[in-house]
Amino acid sequence: MTVTNPAQEPSSASNGVYTSSLGRAALPRDRFPVPSADPEAVYQLIHDEVELDGNSSQNLATFCTTWSEPLARALMGESLGKNMIDKDEYPQTAEIEQRCVRMLSDLWHGPDPEHALGCSTTGSSEACMLGGLAMKWRWRKARQAAGRPADRPNIVCGPVQICWKKFARYFDVELREVPLLPGATGLRPEQLRAHVDENTIGVVAILGVTFTCDYEPVAALAAELDAIQAETGLDVPIHVDAASGGFIAPFVQPDLVWDFRVPRVVSVNASGHKYGLAPLGVGWVVWREPELLPEELVFYVDYLGGNMPTFALNFSRPGGEIIAQYYLFLRLGREGYRQTQQSCLDTAAHLGEQIAAMGPFTLLYDGRGALPGISYTLTDPGSTPYTLYDLSAKLRERGWQIAAYPLPADRQDTVVHRILVRREISYDKASLFLDDMRRAVTQLSGAVAAPAPSTAGPVSFHH
Ligand SMILES: *Cc1c(COP(=O)(O)O)cnc(C)c1O
Numbered sequence: 390m391t392v393t394n395p396a397q398e399p400s401s402a403s404n405g406v407y408t409s410s411l412g413r414a415a416l417p418r419d420r421f422p423v424p425s426a427d428p429e430a431v432y433q434l435i436h437d438e439v440e441l442d443g444n445s446s447q448n449l450a451t452f453c454t455t456w457s458e459p460l461a462r463a464l465m466g467e468s469l470g471k472n473m474i475d476k477d478e479y480p481q482t483a484e485i486e487q488r489c490v491r492m493l494s495d496l497w498h499g500p501d502p503e504h505a506l507g508c509s510t511t512g513s514s515e516a517c518m519l520g521g522l523a524m525k526w527r528w529r530k531a532r533q534a535a536g537r538p539a540d541r542p543n544i545v546c547g548p549v550q551i552c553w554k555k556f557a558r559y560f561d562v563e564l565r566e567v568p569l570l571p572g573a574t575g576l577r578p579e580q581l582r583a584h585v586d587e588n589t590i591g592v593v594a595i596l597g598v599t600f601t602c603d604y605e606p607v608a609a610l611a612a613e614l615d616a617i618q619a620e621t622g623l624d625v626p627i628h629v630d631a632a633s634g635g636f637i638a639p640f641v642q643p644d645l646v647w648d649f650r651v652p653r654v655v656s657v658n659a660s661g662h663k664y665g666l667a668p669l670g671v672g673w674v675v676w677r678e679p680e681l682l683p684e685e686l687v688f689y690v691d692y693l694g695g696n697m698p699t700f701a702l703n704f705s706r707p708g709g710e711i712i713a714q715y716y717l718f719l720r721l722g723r724e725g726y727r728q729t730q731q732s733c734l735d736t737a738a739h740l741g742e743q744i745a746a747m748g749p750f751t752l753l754y755d756g757r758g759a760l761p762g763i764s765y766t767l768t769d770p771g772s773t774p775y776t777l778y779d780l781s782a783k784l785r786e787r788g789w790q791i792a793a794y795p796l797p798a799d800r801q802d803t804v805v806h807r808i809l810v811r812r813e814i815s816y817d818k819a820s821l822f823l824d825d826m827r828r829a830v831t832q833l834s835g836a837v838a839a840p841a842p843s844t845a846g847p848v849s850f851h852h
Contacts, residue, residue, distance in 0.1 A: 406433040426429050426503050443790050449808045450792035452633050452663040456813035461713045465668060468709035476692035482708040485715045492718055496639045497648035497657050502803040506682055507675030511710050513632035514552035516658035520628040521556045524591040526683040545584045546593035547576025548600050548797040553593060568799040574603035578613035583619060591626045592643035596634030596647055598794055602762040603754045604634055607647035614653055626655040633760050635659030640727040641734060655681050661714045671710035729812050733761035736819050737810040743823050747830055749773055753805060762809040775833040777804050788821055
């Protein structure tokens with residue numbers, strides 16, 4: 390086949406990107422293109438296309454970082470060619486990953502941070518899989534050692550993020566997702582007894598429930614498991630899914646006991662790319678002590694002529710995310726993270742107060758005591774002439790993206806809005822949003838005769 394040399398093509402930049410042959414037709418969509426093309430024209434046209442995406446800085450639905458400091462970007466850019474799995478070629482990146490693990494063990498009150506065991510991952514999803522696998526392997530070994538059947542493992546949790554459903558299905562573990570009690574925002578201790586048994590590999594406690602932003606009471610869940618052990622002999626470990634809360638609680642709720650201070654907590658995961666403030670692509674899992682990671686799950690790779698243990702689902706991954714995370718730990722320190730997260734919490738609480746004062750809404754979580762976010766419902770959906778889906782669509786007209794969804798079982802009939810406040814959602818931006826929200830509520834309330842678009846099925850417009 391013929392390959393055109395781009396250097397011989399006339400530069401479409403000088404002719405104008407939009408008058409080049411590429412610019413005067415639809416971009417290739419289905420067939421692998423044959424000719425090469427001018428980089429500036431391709432860049433500009435793809436740039437224009439991805440601008441059709443939502444504006445990430447107005448995305449109030451995501452936990453993930455949407456803004457990075459220029460110097461974090463610079464380090465990411467400089468690491469573009471580095472594969473973090475090549476420990477021998479890039480020993481400093483490997484060293485920096487281990488430093489981050491030790492710092493996290495320290496942050497989460499591990500018993501011996503200098504010898505902490507853990508690793509970076511692509512995000513919390515992979516980290517949760519690793520935490521879950523370690524629990525499954527330990528449970529199976531114990532069962533086999535006791536001569537008991539080890540073929541029907543289960544895992545007990547509240548309203549978990551989808552990654553735990555994946556873990557359960559991919560790795561053949563029964564997911565015992567305990568339904569929400571009326572008024573509850575997550576798993577409650579009194580629910581454990583009915584679901585935990587000899588086949589339970591562990592309980593997942595969530596520090597920052599995806600659906601409500603609230604924390605599950607890790608210490609109280611552990612105390613209940615202590616009581617269950619005293620009665621039945623079952624010793625059930627806890628993995629804390631601290632995807633968001635792992636980078637909030639240590640800084641702004643330091644007295645909340647949820648981490649390795651709770652003896653039953655064997656492992657913790659967190660998303661570096663959520664409140665860890667790193668750019669997208671990094672998560673972490675840390676074990677209380679190295680013995681908790683079964684040897685069979687560990688593979689050894691060459692490292693400075695020696696051997697380095699690795700435990701991961703991926704092989705190749707960019708090293709830049711890890712380096713950017715280390716930059717943020719050093720750059721912000723505990724003090725910088727505390728200031729950042731506290732100002733997010735203050736903004737969230739302000740949003741909560743203002744939205745509650747608008748009238749039609751009831752807060753499920755008011756932005757105080759857990760994640761910097763709020764969740765709310767319509768107080769009286771039956772007599773409100775719009776749904777939260779309609780309100781989301783209305784706000785989208787101004788570019789705001791807000792998640793509207795039903796709560797998990799047994800509260801599926803409750804539709805909620807969740808708003809997350811991240812570093813880049815400033816007080817001022819929140820104020821601009823509130824102005825738009827008040828306008829949207831007024832318009833939707835007044836538009837009784839003209840049905841507003843609804844994605845939520847039939848809406849009653851009667852008065
Ligand atoms: C976001 C989230 C996850 C998944 O994390 P990723 O980093 O997106 O893979 C898991 N659990 C909880 C509680 C989360 O909020």
